[in-house]
Amino acid sequence: MKCGVVVFPGSNCDHDVYHVLKHSLGQDVHFLWHGDSSVRDCELVVLPGGFSYGDYLRAGAMAVHSPIMAAVRQLADNGGRVLGVCNGFQILLEAGMLGGAMRRNQSLRFECRDAFLRVERSDLPFTSGYRSGQVLRMPIAHAEGCYIDTEEALDKLEHNGRVVFRYVDSEGGAAEGEQAAKWNVNGSARAIAGVCNEAGNVLGMMPHPERCADKLFGNDDGLAVLASAVGVAADLEGVLA
Amino acid sequence: MSATRNEPPVDIDLAKAQGLAEDEYGQICDILGRVPTYTELGITSALWSEHCSYKSSKVYLREFPTEGEHVLQGPGENAGIVDIGDGWVAVFKMESHNHPSFIEPYQGAATGVGGILRDIFTMGARPVACLDALRFGDIDAPRMRYLIDGVVRGIGDYGNCVGIPTVGGETSFHSGYNENILVNAFALGLARRDRIFHARASGAGNPMLYAGSATGRDGIHGATMASEAFGSESESKRPTVQVGDPFAEKIVLEACLEVMRTDAAVAVQDMGAAGLTSSAFEMADRGGVGFRLNLDRVPLREPNLSPYEIMLSESQERMLLVAHRGRQEEVVKIFERWGLEVAEIGEITSDGRAQILAGGEEVASMPISPLAANAPMYRRPVAVPSDLAARQEPPEVPEPSDPGTVLERLLDTPELGCKSWIWRQYDHTVRTNTVIGPGGDAAVLVLKGSTGGLGLTSDVNPVYCSLDPATGGAQAVAEAVRNLACVGAKPVGLTDCLNFGNPENPEVSWQFREAVRGISAGCRAFDVPVISGNVSFYNETEGRSIPPTPTIAMVGVIADVRNLPAAHFTAVGDRVLLLGQDANEFGGSAYLRLLYGVEQGAPPKVDLEAESRLAGLLRFLVSDERIHTAHDLAEGGLGIALAEACVGGGLGVDLEIDCQPHQLFSETQARAIVAVAPNTAEQVMAEAEKRDVPVVDVGAVGGTALKLRCDGAVVNSEVEELHRIWSTALPRALEM
Amino acid sequence: MTVRARVTVYPRPEILDPQGKAIAGALGRLGFDRVLDVRAGKSFEIELAEGSGSVEEELGQISEKLLANTLIEDYSVELLESESA
Amino acid sequence: MTVRARVTVYPRPEILDPQGKAIAGALGRLGFDRVLDVRAGKSFEIELAEGSGSVEEELGQISEKLLANTLIEDYSVELLESESA
Ligand SMILES: Nc1ncnc2c1ncn2[C@@H]1O[C@H](COP(=O)(O)OP(=O)(O)O)[C@@H](O)[C@H]1O
């Protein structure tokens, strides 16, 4: 699949995503410059992690106004696939493409560690490689990952099945109660780790699938996010070879 | 040349106020053949400062072995370079940011990271990893929690934003740092061997370009200046704290690497300490050329900076480049595309002089190489510390009444507790090269596109160094080698950060000389060259100096990173083998210091040959994929090493050890534990014996407790409980 | 002529403000026990060139477009003083 | 009775303000070309219980001790309104 990875000033997971798409999944990948006004013929565009414009005002706030974002929006409207990871998720939120907003982590500190996620939907282009209810281990690395919205909006989000990943405990149980802070790593409302749009072709998630896409790092739980997105069969053993 | 503008007249008093000694002032007058201008005086005092000239340390640093088969660039450039095979080179260096971090921990530590990253990418290498070595005082000392929090946030926020993982480091606490904390930042970059860049200016007529952030009054050494003589108003406007802008750094980094790929640039250098002065002079001196700068063209953040201020500003995230005449447009375009300010501020000349213009006047005209060649160098008086013999008296070692309780008490200290509260605030997985991050003995990076990788570690034990700096220096090198060996890495080079007190104090000078001697001996024994480094003197408050702290950061190569052992136990049933032989050594031990407040005795002896044999054995075992676990013994001895190996994987052990209970905490060097599948234990033991490394099988992995019997004493501690104590010790002490 | 203004941005009242809470807690521990509540916001001082349109309107747009995320934040605009160049 | 006050904290004028710089740049790219300069600061709204000492003094101490890093930041205190409970 023809894939684009957007480079904003301050992106720093751009090469990591590129590497997985190109070398682990054998796709046709290009970098897209934030100043470009077209995504060319890409069918999947990834907004990578990092600190676009230093995240100086609010994470993602300045990147939204880059010329490329109009083209990304267009692609999404036309049914193309858009994946925002970490800073990319924050940018999608600031762009109003997913609803909700990010606040600083509950701990008020940057958190770099593994989180456990439950796959809430496996019928999306990004999750078809998983089983519904499957528990994944995936690294997070962010300071502003606490997803919030009004109760009403959250209810609607849930109702429409737009919660794609949720932070859970290592057994897949709810990250609630006394242990909530341990598992819901940033204090997100309803332990939301990733959401999609109505149509299901735009996904934003805080954890980094590209950082756990290779057995070398002791974890390839994230590979199927990217593999699914580019339509590589969910038979991941084949992909890994 | 006449005095320009309304600058103060230069005389010996002003020179002294700027930190120049009387004969240094005489020297510069001789070199110029006249009295320097105000700007020239500032330039000279900066270039000849301890920080830039290494005047008190140079005579000793020459002892370091700096050459080796892998070394492409030793000390003298922005960073050292070693060949790591397959056409790749590793570029690395460590630097201190101690004083700024004590004043303003967040910005001090952040700009420390920024500075070391620039040192790496100016060489054409992409930074891929950082380490941070931190020394704090007692947690309850004034401001200490604030300092710790600020330093950790500063390092995290800067490195995270630039997108370079901090994959390891070290952290220790000692009252000797109550008033002088240490922040040492290490960075490593990778480059293709044929794409290395040197900061060596050449080619008369080539334009000099300034790129990055605009210049403000940051960090000019206002304190040492004669303030009456020079507008006290502008003095008061000078910020003492430099503020880092990691976003600017990130784009400067990307833009510089892009520029270097074009061949349009001749030389690139960052503006670090002494800013434009040191970058321009060093670049020209290395290339044997001169330059002409027009300060009116320097981008300024605020109006009305004097030439003196522009030359000495330490504003962050700025670069100086020399481009090939006719190709500067390409360079300019790249910087502009990244949204950076760029200006042509001068050109290279052939006369070997630094000519500096401002407001149509010449404010400085100095011959460059004599300034460098005549930089002062001192062999300061040395004296053995008067209390040394007393401090080295053998300590009394109390027998623990219950070694299990002792173990728990040790794990409950910030010193020996888990440091994850720190490294969780650092992105250690970005760039997806981190095979082993913080928490093991050494960090491991994979070199993408191959199975090979690098091991990185930073080590020193300041308590040992204070009891015997030569032994402490050698021990730091040995420990680094040992930590690398645990992940199968063969050392290729090291960088150091030598943190000491006031070199004008003969006892400090002695410490420095001895430490360098010890490090050099270590380097020779392991055949590891020093390829770069940094000296930080004057870590002293009210006459009290820090413990001598020569931090060593070492890099090793690993042929295959795919099946490395862990630092913790991973498989039930594994045999636990103890390598090395205890000699009951407690001088400077954690046991005496943390439980009894005693820092007494000679530090553990360093047997460099035994260390070499152990490291060789460990590397062999790792490369042969025969071991599941490898963890060296360091602070806290066998007891702490076992506890760490248990809590790291949540597995217990059942062991029988032939020693007296207190020996569990002896810190004899050249020891490690490994765990192996039962059916390979014999082979491994035979290999150890063949290599003359003492080895005993002490028991097996399994169960939920750390169980151990020695000389009638019993330890039986639930691993879960040990984990709870160990993992929360630091945040509890910090109350964060 | 230039105009100076200040835009202040606060989390909306119904949104939790963990930073404000943390500060209030820290102040309590420092012994400032009169402190009942803290809200943490942002403040921007903006210098504008005199132009044709209304300054307030311009600042409103600036705030909506960039300075505040109106989903979770409120903003207010305040003119400071004008300066002749 | 409670007192409400606002503490505003800004980087000192001579200190680099990376945030302000980045925001000014973004506003320029958005076409707000009247914007000459932006400084980014913090704003705290504090609610205090009526007490014996002077409110201003208390807020001064709070600012010095916690809200502002006076090495690099200036602060100012402004009383809002009092409310009877
Ligand atoms: N300041 C720090 N930053 C990052 N990692 C750290 C820091 N301090 C300690 N660590 C990590 O914690 C682990 C234990 O450190 P240390 O006790 O110094 O190890 P060792 O005794 O093997 O040298 C190491 O993996 C180290 O990298």
Ligand SMILES: [Mg+2]
């Ligand atoms: Mg170790």
